Amino acid sequence: MKKLLAASLGLLGLLAAVQPADAHFMVAYNKDTYMEKAKDLDMRMVFTHPSEAGTVMNMGGVKEFYALHQRGDSDVKKIDFLKNVKEITWKNGDSKAPAYEAQIKAKDIRSLGDYVFVFTPGYYHEEEEGVYMQQITKLILNVGGIPGNWNQPAGLPAEIVPMIKPYGLWTGNVFQGQVLSNGKPVANAEVEVEFMxxxxxxxxxxxxxxxxxxxxxxxxxxxxxxTDENGVFTFGIPRAGWWGFAALGVGPDKEYKGKELSQDAVIWVQAVDMK
Amino acid sequence: MKLKFVAFSLGLMLASPVMAQAHSALFDCFDNGDGTIYCQGGYSDGSSAKGVKITVSDAGGKVLEQGQLDANSEVTLKKPAGDYFVTFEGGEGHSLKLDGKNIVE
Structure with a gap:
């Protein structure tokens, strides 16, 4: 009986092992990260497995959605876009769950410079494991080419701060970021990377x-x-398109509703082919 | 062929926001809809354009108004009645001119 049980467990383990090892990712998306002149934004926030259009999960609502705007060394302005957020249903194959869209008019981002978008979702309950997940996500857009606060912390509990301009990446560049927990670098943090x-x-x-x-x-x-001892990681970008980076469990909150919480930091960047 | 490149570059420069290729100065203006225009400038390395002179001129080049970019590299100026141009007077290689027709709300 023991042998049979061991064999069954072994088989289950094997079956689990050969499943695609894709990761949970909060996707924050706009068609382009760089604009010569402001355009209307048509953004989506979806909790899914972006590498293979996998399962869509219920992120547990939205807590915050705003942009920190800066041009050069001018003052940083916070623009609240929570009112622009509307619930939708996102569907990948047979899987569907609530997600969000945000329509933002060009006039609201007409000023040249960086727009560091921050999306803080609620809590996703991973029933099988009895844990919660919250992925605080950044997407950095630029209008007009004047850089601003792209390499400044946004003051989030968990975040990835880019060390290379995230909206002007060529295929073959590296993406380098620093993982922060309440503003402090996190050494040896596990960072998962997926291609959309x-x-x-x-x-x-x-x-x-x-x-x-x-x-x-x-x-x-x-x-x-x-990450290294300074919380820094480096990834060579092999292909044009969208790349997501998730630093797992780096936030200060470790528990939600009496269960384990993984408070993660996510950032999305877009790479472009040099033609 | 060279002419085509120059013409293409000029076309890019006339697009808005304008960009000086070599030195990467950038400049844009918007119509506030209240008889004023709002202009902002800067450089592709993020350095400040504070103090740069902004000139509003008519189609014949006559200067109608002048201002300077403030600490946030921005300034608000009166919008002229007819055709006009706004120039970012950044010095050699940094001067950029916007056609008022492209300055919209």
Whole structure:
């Protein structure tokens, strides 16, 4: 009996092991991260597995959505966009869950400079593991080419601060970031990296079923990096498109409703081919 | 071919916001809708454009009004009645001119 149980467990373990090892990612998306002149923004916030248009999960609502705007060394302005957030249903294959869109008029971001968008969701309950997750997510857009606060902390409990301008990345650049917990660098933090390999289709609020990447094995779906003693990680960008980085469990909050909480920091960047 | 490149570059410069390719000065203005225009400038390395002179002129080049970018590299000026241009007087290689037709709300 013991042998049979061990064999069954072993088989289960094997089956689990060969499932794609994709990761939970809060996606914060706008078609472009760089604009020569302000355009209307059509943003989406979806909690999913972006590498293979995987399961969509209920993020537990939205707590904050704003942008920190700066041009050069001018004053940083906080622009609250929570009123622009509207609940939608996002569907990937047979999986669907509440997600959010934000329509922002060009006139609201007409000033040249950086817009560091911060999206703080509620709490996702991972029932199987009995834990909660909250992924505080940044997306940095630029209008007109004058940089601002892209490399400044936004003052979040958990965040990734870019060390390379995140809206002017060529394919083949590295992306380097520093992981902070309440403003302090986190050494040895686990950072997961995924490519958005299925196109975001905003008209239908779904990801394309066509995967642009042929992953040779599950090991390639989610890349993993650990930060150095200064909380810094470096990732070489092998392909144009959208790359997500999630520093796991780095936030100060460790518990929610009496259960374990993983308070993560996420950032999305866009790389472009040099033609 | 060279001419085409120059023309293309000029086209880029006339687009808004304007950009001086070599020195990466950037400048843009908006119509506030209340008889004034709001202008802002800066450089691609993020350095301040504080103190840069902004000139409003008519189609014939006559100066109608002048101002300076403040500590936040911005200034509000009166909008002229007819055709006009706004110039970021950043010195050689840094001067940029915007056509008033492209200055909208």
């Amino acid at each position: 390999s299925n196109e975001m289709q905003l008209d239908s609020n779904t990801m394309s079923s066509k995967c642009e990447v042929k992953y040779p094995a599950p090991q390639f779906v989610t890349q993993t990096i650990f």
